[in-house]
Amino acid sequence: MNNEAVALNSxxxxxxxxxxxxxxxxxxxxxxxxxxxxxxxxxxxxxHKNTFGGPGGAEIFNMPYILVETxxxxxxxxxxxxxxxxxxxxxxxxLLIALAIxxxxxxxxxxxxxxxxxxxxxxxNSWTRSAFLSSYFTLVGTHGLHITVGLFWLATxxxxxxxxxxxxxxxxxxxxxxxxxxxxxxxxxxxFTVVYLMGxx
Amino acid sequence: xxGKLTLDALKHDEIVMFGVFTMVGAGVLAIILLxxxxxxxxxxxxxxxxxDPKKIGVMYILVALLMLFKGIxxxxxxxxxxxxxxxxxxGILSADHFQQVFSAHGTIMIFFVAMGLMFGLINLVVPLQxxxxxxxxxxxxxxxxWLFFAxxxxxxxxxxxxxxxxxxxxxxxxxxxxxxxxGVGVDYWIWSLQIAGIGSLLSGVNFITTILRMRCPGMxxxxxxxxxxxxxxxMTLVVFAFPILTVTLxxxxxxxxFGMHFFTSTFGGNPMMYVNLxxxxxxxxxxxxxxxxxxxxxxxxxxxxxKRLFGYKYMVYAIIAITILSYLVWLHHFFTMxxxxxxxxxxxxxxMIIAIPTGVKVFNWLFTMYRxxxxxxxxxxxxxxxxFTFTIGGxxxxxxxxxxxxxxxHNSLFLVAHFHNMVIGGVVFGYLAALTYWFPKFFGFRxxxxxxKYSFWFWIFGFAFAFLPLYALGxxxxxxxxxxxxxxxxxxxxxxxxxxxxxxxxxxxxxMVLQYIVSIIQRKKNIDNTGDPWDARNLEWSxxxxxxxxxxxxxxxxxGRNAWWEMKQSKIRFDAPIEYDKIVLPxxxxxxFYIGMLALFFGFAVIWHILxxxxxxxxxxISLIVIRSNNDDTEYVVPGKVIEKIEKANRFKAQAS
Numbered sequence: 041m042n043n044e045a046v047a048l049n050s051x052x053x054x055x056x057x058x059x060x061x062x063x064x065x066x067x068x069x070x071x072x073x074x075x076x077x078x079x080x081x082x083x084x085x086x087x088h089k090n091t092f093g094g095p096g097g098a099e100i101f102n103m104p105y106i107l108v109e110t111x112x113x114x115x116x117x118x119x120x121x122x123x124x125x126x127x128x129x130x131x132x133x134x135l136l137i138a139l140a141i142x143x144x145x146x147x148x149x150x151x152x153x154x155x156x157x158x159x160x161x162x163x164x165n166s167w168t169r170s171a172f173l174s175s176y177f178t179l180v181g182t183h184g185l186h187i188t189v190g191l192f193w194l195a196t197x198x199x200x201x202x203x204x205x206x207x208x209x210x211x212x213x214x215x216x217x218x219x220x221x222x223x224x225x226x227x228x229x230x231x232f233t234v235v236y237l238m239g240x241x
Numbered sequence: 242x243x244g245k246l247t248l249d250a251l252k253h254d255e256i257v258m259f260g261v262f263t264m265v266g267a268g269v270l271a272i273i274l275l276x277x278x279x280x281x282x283x284x285x286x287x288x289x290x291x292x293d294p295k296k297i298g299v300m301y302i303l304v305a306l307l308m309l310f311k312g313i314x315x316x317x318x319x320x321x322x323x324x325x326x327x328x329x330x331x332g333i334l335s336a337d338h339f340q341q342v343f344s345a346h347g348t349i350m351i352f353f354v355a356m357g358l359m360f361g362l363i364n365l366v367v368p369l370q371x372x373x374x375x376x377x378x379x380x381x382x383x384x385x386x387w388l389f390f391a392x393x394x395x396x397x398x399x400x401x402x403x404x405x406x407x408x409x410x411x412x413x414x415x416x417x418x419x420x421x422x423x424g425v426g427v428d429y430w431i432w433s434l435q436i437a438g439i440g441s442l443l444s445g446v447n448f449i450t451t452i453l454r455m456r457c458p459g460m461x462x463x464x465x466x467x468x469x470x471x472x473x474x475x476m477t478l479v480v481f482a483f484p485i486l487t488v489t490l491x492x493x494x495x496x497x498x499f500g501m502h503f504f505t506s507t508f509g510g511n512p513m514m515y516v517n518l519x520x521x522x523x524x525x526x527x528x529x530x531x532x533x534x535x536x537x538x539x540x541x542x543x544x545x546x547x548k549r550l551f552g553y554k555y556m557v558y559a560i561i562a563i564t565i566l567s568y569l570v571w572l573h574h575f576f577t578m579x580x581x582x583x584x585x586x587x588x589x590x591x592x593m594i595i596a597i598p599t600g601v602k603v604f605n606w607l608f609t610m611y612r613x614x615x616x617x618x619x620x621x622x623x624x625x626x627x628x629f630t631f632t633i634g635g636x637x638x639x640x641x642x643x644x645x646x647x648x649x650x651h652n653s654l655f656l657v658a659h660f661h662n663m664v665i666g667g668v669v670f671g672y673l674a675a676l677t678y679w680f681p682k683f684f685g686f687r688x689x690x691x692x693x694k695y696s697f698w699f700w701i702f703g704f705a706f707a708f709l710p711l712y713a714l715g716x717x718x719x720x721x722x723x724x725x726x727x728x729x730x731x732x733x734x735x736x737x738x739x740x741x742x743x744x745x746x747x748x749x750x751x752x753m754v755l756q757y758i759v760s761i762i763q764r765k766k767n768i769d770n771t772g773d774p775w776d777a778r779n780l781e782w783s784x785x786x787x788x789x790x791x792x793x794x795x796x797x798x799x800x801g802r803n804a805w806w807e808m809k810q811s812k813i814r815f816d817a818p819i820e821y822d823k824i825v826l827p828x829x830x831x832x833x834f835y836i837g838m839l840a841l842f843f844g845f846a847v848i849w850h851i852l853x854x855x856x857x858x859x860x861x862x863i864s865l866i867v868i869r870s871n872n873d874d875t876e877y878v879v880p881g882k883v884i885e886k887i888e889k890a891n892r893f894k895a896q897a898s
Binding site: 057060061062064065068069071072073075076079080083086087090091092167168169170171172174175177178192196200207209213 | 377378442445446447449450453454455480481483484485487488489492495496499500501502503505507508509510511514518863867870871873
């Protein structure tokens with residue numbers, strides 16, 4: 041019994057416990073985000089035919105453009121994976137390069153999305169046009185908002201690692217970030233399927 | 242510069258001005274007292290910046306009790322209006338003001354009283370019961386509290402600046418859309434709930450992690466005190482239900498602010514979707530509140546019957562069953578929408594099924610009392626009151642689960658009586674019992690029993706007078722939210738009886754306040770040196786009262802259910818460790834407070850369309866989070882010597898008594 045207590049107090053195990061705890065909490069947070077997107081998908085499913093005389097998905101979605109956008113995001117997930125490999129090998133330079141590429145790809149994705157939104161608004165198909173467009177802008181926009189938060193987070197993390205090196209805290213946060221980024225990727229695959237592919241079919 | 246905000250927002254009628262002056266006066270008085278007694282630094286260092294869940298818990302409960310006064314004052318207005326506004330008399334409130342008052346009453350009572358008491362108790366008790374020193378994410382916990390506080394402030398500010406929502410506590414569209422509610426009232430409602438709701442969501446994540454990851458050695462899941470089990474169920478509901486609220490409120494806000502068409506009645510919007518979404522959150526919400534109250538009663542009944550809880554395992558299964566089933570009944574709130582008889586039948590049957598695990602729990606509590614040596618202390622009286630009121634509420638609930646009956650009773654005062662039976666008889670009685678039960682643990686002295694009992698008897702009789710007439714009125718056809726009726730209906734007598742009931746409840750609350758005042762003055766008389774004044778069963782009673790800031794000098798090791806009872810039986814409570822180890826605790830930080838206050842200004846700015854302030858607050862919140870994440874120095878060490886000194890003093894006190 042005493043050994044048990046001694047082992048519990050040792051610093052290493054405490055640190056490990058801490059990381060596990062944070063990981064677990066973050067997974068829970070991702071589940072809440074999952075519910076959030078599920079509700080937005082459900083709203084979209086209910087409203088996607090309510091175009092009120094305005095255009096439907098088939099008339100406004102430019103599929104080749106969306107495909108390029110999708111590939112950018114998928115590739116950024118791949119480079120994020122490379123970054124995690126670099127963390128495990130403790131290669132700081134490779135890590136920073138991989139993070140920079142991830143950031144660039146994410147930014148390119150976000151810019152393309154915003155450009156698409158601008159295009160729609162200029163054509164007179166803004167979110168006030170119909171319930172379908174309201175739900176479309178909100179669902180895709182919420183994903184875009186998450187990507188924006190991710191980019192801010194990534195920039196902060198990159199700066200911390202650049203300045204302080206690969207400390208325990210930074211490694212932990214990188215793990216969380218990579219979970220977040222892959223999660224957004226999965227959500228995008230659902231958006232691509234449900235909104236775009238099913239929208240034009 | 243100030244968006245839609247003009248001086249017109251400050252003009253109100255006499256009753257509102259009275260409310261405003263009372264609140265502003267209380268605020269000014271508090272500032273004067275703090276300054277006079279030079280307590281600002283104490284307030285800042287000991288409370289506002291604290292990350293100790295015990296302090297945060299006390300702050301939650303204080304806010305909730307203050308809001309209880311506001312909520313009960315609203316109730317008084319509503320019932321006086323209904324008792325007097327008959328025939329040619331129009332009563333004391335205008336129709337619009339009446340609507341604002343019942344909207345505020347519901348919003349405040351659910352979000353800022355019931356939720357506040359619940360999170361307060363969870364903060365106080367859960368870490369102690371699982372043998373932990375803290376919650377999983379102490380800083381997040383502080384943010385949660387201050388977001389809750391910001392939401393509460395927004396509701397109260399609406400009284401003075403502008404107006405509150407007049408669309409009911411759930412703001413159904415299209416009434417709550419811009420076309421029919423052009424003022425800022427609904428926006429106040431949206432943003433106060435949105436901000437407080439995000440706080441609740443974060444708390445949910447925090448406490449699930451705490452319970453699943455921070456239990457002391459030997460505390461297996463099936464050894465956990467039932468309060469922790471009920472909190473686990475409740476927080477699981479929070480994590481899966483509150484994102485739905487977040488989205489629903491956001492969509493309504495997008496409709497109102499950016500001209501979108503989710504719930505409008507034109508441009509293809511669908512108001513019925515709102516009703517579905519809000520109840521997909523709202524029904525679990527009811528169980529979020531009631532489950533911890535069930536947990537409280539499980540603790541109290543076992544302690545005051547001097548017996549272990551009857552059917553522990555089945556109590557746990559019942560909690561899990563209720564957690565799952567509560568997601569499958571939301572449609573019973575709108576059988577009349579026209580979803581069709583098959584859909585209605587399914588939800589009707591699911592609603593009846595949920596009564597089974599609840600019944601299991603009630604019977605297990607009663608079996609726990611059976612042949613126990615029952616001590617009728619105040620918490621136990623609350624429990625008996627609960628069994629009485631909650632069973633009536635349960636029976637009327639099952640009655641309304643039958644769709645054809647619901648078609649008759651939908652939106653009538655019968656429904657109002659039913660859910661007050663559940664929420665007052667279940668949630669409020671549960672939490673008031675918990676306050677009396679756990680008070681000595683955190684303050685070191687017991688509350689005055691006599692005054693507590695007076696308070697109880699006024700509450701229970703007041704409850705009967707206030708709500709039993711509503712059942713009759715509901716069957717006679719009185720609808721809810723009724724501000725005026727014809728004398729020929731013959732309802733006035735019953736409304737007067739109901740108003741008299743509210744008066745009795747107010748006297749009950751008065752006795753509660755008196756109980757706190759008298760107990761604090763006579764604290765020496767009811768002092769508790771043992772740390773275990775009720776001869777209770779779980780780990781929280783194994784520490785000294787008031788609980789030292791580090792909770793446990795040595796992490797306890799648990800060998801069975803009712804860990805503390807077993808320790809007392811085997812007398813190992815006195816074998817103090819030879820040497821005390823150092824303890825690592827989180828440092829205080831004002832960041833949670835800053836973030837909460839910025840969220841308050843953010844909400845205010847969005848409501849009044851003050852664009853620059855929105856941007857400033859948003860950027861400031863992000864910067865604070867980034868700055869905090871760059872700070873790795875967030876913990877401090879308490880040396881073993883310090884702990885030894887505190888522990889020795891506490892043990893001396895216990896032996897001397």
